[in-house]
Amino acid sequence: MKDERAELRQVLAQITSIDPVVAIEVSAMLNGLSSIEARDAALAATAQTVATQPSKIALIGVHGGLTPRGSWYGSSLSGIAASAMRAADDADVSGIIADFDSPGGTVSGTAEAAAAFAYAASKKPVVAVVNTLAASAAYWIASQASELVISPSGDVGSIGAMIMHQDISGYLDQIGLKMTIIRSEQSPMKNEAHPFAPLSDDAKAFLQGRANSAGADFIRAVAAGRKVSQAKVKDEFGQGRVFGAKEALARGMADRVATLDSVIAGMVAGVPGRATSRRRSAFAFE
Incomplete structure (x- = not known):
């Protein structure tokens, strides 16, 4: 009889984890417990289940x-x-x-x-x-x-990705101000996107490549996240x-x-x- 009660209590605990109200009824019917005992058993099993679940x-x-x-x-x-x-x-x-x-x-x-x-x-x-x-x-x-x-x-x-360049050379000419940039000989491309002159063709091409690369990464990530093709993102997004x-x-x-x-x-x-x-x-x- 003791083993049977233990087995029934295990069943009760399993049912409680699904529906405590049903567990109370099953307990009173199968386990021969009073309604108060059944309620306490159900609440105890529920508390144990909740304690192990994320909340x-x-x-x-x-x-x-x-x-x-x-x-x-x-x-x-x-x-x-x-x-x-x-x-x-x-x-x-x-x-x-x-x-x-x-x-x-x-x-x-x-x-x-x-x-x-x-x-x-x-x-x-x-x-x-x-x-x-x-x-x-x-x-x-x-x-x-x-x-x-x-x-x-x-x-x-x-x-998409965007790089902005501001050319203020015309304004500097109007106010009579001229900027001179001196770079180390080893680094002729340093700060090639400065605002004191128009972008050179080489600088613009380089920056275009950077923007394209970031844009491609963007499209690839969105396609993976939204679970669609890169072509769909590129054409329809x-x-x-x-x-x-x-x-x-x-x-x-x-x-x-x-x-x-x-x-x-x-x-x-x-x-x-x-x-x-x-x-x-x-x-x-x-």
């Missing part, structure tokens, strides 16, 4: 102009990468939500941040929420998420243009339209044990 959601902000170390006007790309890696490797984090509102940023640091998001998405759900802008470098990173959600008034795109929610969905640049609040509520509802345990906070702010 946090990581929230990562990607805001403003993105630079490798960050600044007063935007997030740090290295910080974004570190947050994504930390959340990915945290056994107590069940999923990650990234809140995007950024026009983009530097090429430097973007590939690393995107790779961190791709790594996180290979381990657990990562939802990128465009709230309300993910352009250029920000879209590069967001495209690596498990799901890309755009707010009703959101915009995404600006795929705007060629540098930015699109609103409806157009972005039609082109496959986003998965659905929703607000940040609704995405958070949906993920919280799916965290194991959230309805039966107040063991700890639902969020781990990154």
Whole structure:
């Protein structure tokens, strides 16, 4: 009889991990326990199950102009990468939500941040929420998420790389100012993109090559993240243009339209044990 009770309690624990309410009924019916004993057994088994399951959601902000170390006007790309890696490797984090509102940023640091998001998405759900802008470098990173959600008034795109050169030589001539640049003989190309004269053909060709290389990396990463061909990204994802929610969905640049609040509520509802345990906070702010 003792062995049978032990076996029944094991069955009870297994059922409890699925549905504590059903477990109470099964316990009272099969195990000969009182309803109070059955309830206590179900709650104990539920607590044990919840204790071994992840119960946090990581929230990562990607805001403003993105630079490798960050600044007063935007997030740090290295910080974004570190947050994504930390959340990915945290056994107590069940999923990650990234809140995007950024026009983009530097090429430097973007590939690393995107790779961190791709790594996180290979381990657990990562939802990128465009709230309300993910352009250029920000879209590069967001495209690596498990799901890309755009707010009703959101915009995404600006795929590609750009280098700007300012020629102020005409203005200097007007005010009678002439700049002389002296370079070390070993480095005749140093600072060849200075603003005090028009770009030489060689300098323009070199910079064009750098832009093309970064643009190709961008397209390759978006294609991998969105699970489409590079040709589709190149031909159908705007060629540098930015699109609103409806157009972005039609082109496959986003998965659905929703607000940040609704995405958070949906993920919280799916965290194991959230309805039966107040063991700890639902969020781990990154």
